[in-house]
Every structure is written in C-alpha cells, then in structure tokens.
Amino acid sequence: MALWTGRWFTGFFTALIIIVTFLPVLLERRFRIHIPPELQLLAIGFVFASLFLGEVRDYYTRFWWWDIALHTSSGVLLGILGFLLVHIMNETERIEVHMKPGFVAFFAFLFALGVGALWEIFEFTMDTLFGMNMQKPMLGDPSGLTDTMWDLIVDALGALAISLLGWHYLRNPQQASFLERWIGTFVERNPRFFRK
Structure with a gap:
C-alpha cells in the first residue's frame, strides 16, 4: 500500500522489515543452523522496533x-x-x-x-x-x-x-x-x- 500511494520511504522500510524477518529461516535452511525461537523473536522484535516503529512511525523523535x-x-x-x-x-x-x-x-x-x-x-x-x-x-x-x-x-x-x-x-x-x-x-x- 505504501508503494501504491507513493510513500517510498515507508515502502522501503516495510520491505526491509519483511526481508530481515525471514533471515533466520533462510540461515537455518541454507547453513543448517538452528536458531532458538527466543533469539529469532528478539531479532524480529528489534527489527520491527527500529525500522517500523523508529523510522516509519517516528518513535526516535517522539520518545x-x-x-x-x-x-x-x-x-x-x-x-x-x-x-x-x-x-x-x-x-x-x-x-x-x-x-x-x-x-x-x-x-x-x-x-x-x-x-x-x-x-x-x-x-x-x-x-x-x-x-x-x-x-x-x-x-x-x-x-x-x-x-x-x-x-x-x-x-x-x-x-x-x-x-x-x-x-x-x-x-x-x-x-x-x-x-x-x-x-x-x-x-x-x-x-x-x-x-x-
């Protein structure tokens, strides 16, 4: 929706969030490394908090x-x-x-x-x-x-x-x-x- 409405910055960061969210699964499949679910959730939560909440929702300046x-x-x-x-x-x-x-x-x-x-x-x-x-x-x-x-x-x-x-x-x-x-x-x- 962000790309459709021309909000390029939001679209870029949303796409980046989606890609980074799948990195643990890709690493697990590619290198046969099991990453504990707790660490995966922490990493996904960090990416969401920094990219989406921080950059897109402007939490860096709000808080x-x-x-x-x-x-x-x-x-x-x-x-x-x-x-x-x-x-x-x-x-x-x-x-x-x-x-x-x-x-x-x-x-x-x-x-x-x-x-x-x-x-x-x-x-x-x-x-x-x-x-x-x-x-x-x-x-x-x-x-x-x-x-x-x-x-x-x-x-x-x-x-x-x-x-x-x-x-x-x-x-x-x-x-x-x-x-x-x-x-x-x-x-x-x-x-x-x-x-x-």
Whole structure:
C-alpha cells in the first residue's frame, strides 16, 4: 500500500522489515543452523522496533529514550552473536583453537562494540552524503556527536552484560540463566559445530 500511494520511504522500510524477518529461516535452511525461537523473536522484535516503529512511525523523535533502548538491545543481540561465533570456533574440531572463557567473553564484547561502531560510521555517512537524519542530533549538539557517544556507551553496556553472562555460562555450565538456556539450546540443536 505504501508503494501504491507513493510513500517510498515507508515502502522501503516495510520491505526491509519483511526481508530481515525471514533471515533466520533462510540461515537455518541454507547453513543448517538452528536458531532458538527466543533469539529469532528478539531479532524480529528489534527489527520491527527500529525500522517500523523508529523510522516509519517516528518513535526516535517522539520518545527521547527510544534510540538508547534500541542501542542497548543491539549490544545485547550482537553480544550473543559474537559469543556464539567464537564459542563455535572454540568447540569445533576443524579449527584448532582453545580459548579460555574470559577471552570468549572479551571477543563477544569487542564484536558487539565493533559492529556498533561500524553502524555509527554508516549513520554518519548516510547523513553526510544523502542528507538523512540518522544521527538524530540532540539539543545543544547539532553535530550528532552526543548521540553517537551515547549510542556507543549503551552498546557497550548491553554487550558487557551478555559477555559477563556468557563468561559465567562457560565457567559454570550447570547453572542456567536465560542466556545459558539459549546457548545450551543452540549447542544441542547444532551438534555438528561442537564435536570434539
């Protein structure tokens, strides 16, 4: 309907939401990786909240805390992704790497923070080259620097929380929090990555 009525921005983001929503299913089929339903729902909820509610429904300007909440949750999601990536490398027999739990957690933290920094570079590039308003400058700071720094800070806090939970999981696999249960489900459903 958005494309039919000429609302190109809304149509583009709606199409992007639909495509991203199907990514977990496509990854599962293409690479035979089972992604726990809880993680799929979190990712889909994040995409919906950031693209549809944030950009299309303008929640970024309607609610001052919307960008902060989404960057915190992106730090959490990217921390989980980084943790699972290095955990797979650490456990698979095809790669001769044996990292300590502290390094696995540190990598997950840096992975999430690195992707968050790349996103901020993307926002800056889009604003500079195409005149978009992705950095959402705050009052008293038209440059967007304050927004960028707060985005990176809350990315780091979300990533730190997941890194600490992942480190705790590797040190005490018998005690399960929600993250440990998700990681355990991922390991159980994808045994080919974790054969020693």
